[in-house]
Amino acid sequence: MAGSTRTGSGHDTVDTTTTISGLPLKPLYEPSDLAGFDYGRDLGRPGEFPFTRGVYSTMYLGRRWTMREFSGFGTAEQTNARFKYLISEGETGLSTAFDFPTLLGYDSDHPMALGEVGKLGVAIDSLRDMEILFDGIPLDQVTTSMTINAPAAILWAMYLVVAEKQGVPWDKVGGTIQNDILKEYIAQNTYVFPPEPSMRLIVDTFEFGTKHVPKWNTISISGYHIREAGSTAVQELAFTLADGMEYVRWGIARGLDVDSFAPRLSFFFNAHNEFFEEIAKYRAARRIWAHVMRDEFGAKNPRSWLCRFHTQTAGVSLTAQQPENNVVRVTLQALAAVLGGTQSLHTNSMDEALALPSEKAVRIALRTQQIIAEESGVANTIDPLAGSYFVEALTNQMEAGAKDYFRRIDELGGVIPAIEKQFFQREIAEAAYRYQREVQAGRRVIVGVNRYQVDEPISIPLLQVDEAVQEAQIRRVQEVRRTRDNTEVRSRLAALRDAARGSGNLMYPILDAVRAYATLGEIMDTLREVFGEYHAPPVF
């Protein structure tokens, strides 16, 4: 019955002298660690260049971070119900998780979709599913983030058409599409097309957003997945901002004025275990980006200089063993994100090492944010850790580490050549392997896994998505194909094909195809025909 409790090897094996990024950690930091520190140059006040202390002058006193829990599973009906549940429990923004077939642009009846439909997110095959997903949710009263990359333009088009049908003008619609293909090649691997056409599609969304959907963040330049794949915090910071710079270059190369699209670039970081390193990372990100945008790209609009970001607590840090401990991990990680000045936050649920969140578990995750916001008092003062010898020294080191990587990426010819040379992928795999060896050697502790283990079976109620979802989705997509005007669909897909071969903005023909209920798979297949598919070499 009661298990035995075993501790790991002795305390002397644990590494306390370096951060997870390998930055040196001293037992004590003093004024000498901040020699040459200049408040105006290095920090500035919140809302003032270089924004180290925060992107807005009042931060949470003016506007609290958005509590935005990433959700999605099964059918659009099931996810719609989860959205409404979370709103009723106090979440302040929506965030959509799509299933793998949707992420990769396959309809639910595609052979590659077998077993995958609705398992890791909601299945969206056509506008019909999107209408159901947001049924009863007024799109002028809520902002929605959608974690979607290769097919981002299409899912965005579906969302915009739902808004249209609700009578909500596009200039009132707010939200984010992740739409960050570079990190797909680097880490998340939900790429479909090769880099060049993918970047073309992304710049199309920048242009379209500037013209028609001004409140929309057309990209969420992400480090979260880079970190989850095994990178250090410095790599997460460096690779994310390098990607960001690459998107700015492509926008400018299209002929866009940087100030026309840069204010709607947003970012997405991880909140991992090492509390102070994470806080330093966020502060360094803001300072680096402000300088890059103003001094390198010559952006004039102060809103172009802002590194606004969403944060998610580290999925990879969750344990299946003693899952209740995950509530504690998430609390500390969320606190780091808040002390780091995040604009939006997702907290993981305790059961996520094993499944998608149950209702009860996600409620606790939301309460974690609410308790931080409303009981702890930490949000009542802006950037409270500023001036700490330790935090400022660490912020400086994070910045230096990132700049070192920028030089190395430049030497390789830039982000896309570096991707093709597997630079990022190897750095990440190396860091992941090093971390695993450190854990197995007892130099890094995972409570419940290599220390304080308990011999008990893992027993926690888990959300199940059953195979009936796939059957229902297959029936639905086939019904959509049967009942729509197929002549119209064929004609719109042909128009899309022609546009893809040319250089016009693809959002317009995509919207037309979506309105006619062309399916996601059909639209993606049309683009696949023109753009081809990207294949990554299996390096480990």
Next chain:
Amino acid sequence: MERKIRVLVAKPGLDSHDRGAKVVARALRDAGMEVIYTGLRQTPDQIAEAALQEDVDVVGISILSGAHRVLVPRIVERLRELGLSDVLVVVGGIIPPDDVPFLLERGVAAVFGPGSSTADIVAFIEEHVQKVRA
């Protein structure tokens, strides 16, 4: 001199999470095994074919997408159809505890869930491959 243990590390279906597969592949290589990594988006047929072509002793399936109940039994079935019933099949990734017996009943020798150590995976493979060769 005894033949090195040959392992195919496979990612079936659409699952794009490859951190674990790469860490395990590297650990197995460091332990002296010959490792072939399939890369992403492999069908059960492609995995079984690769196992045959590469003449492996072990197929390690990495799956975090929730599609394991559908895809893993298909891989095992295809291996059998190709005459590879002696190949050791192990699974890693996100497998809810309740699904472990399901997989073991269908020909999987072991499931290495979150928190597993690569040392345990290496030891298991070495022990079982030796048994088969004996």
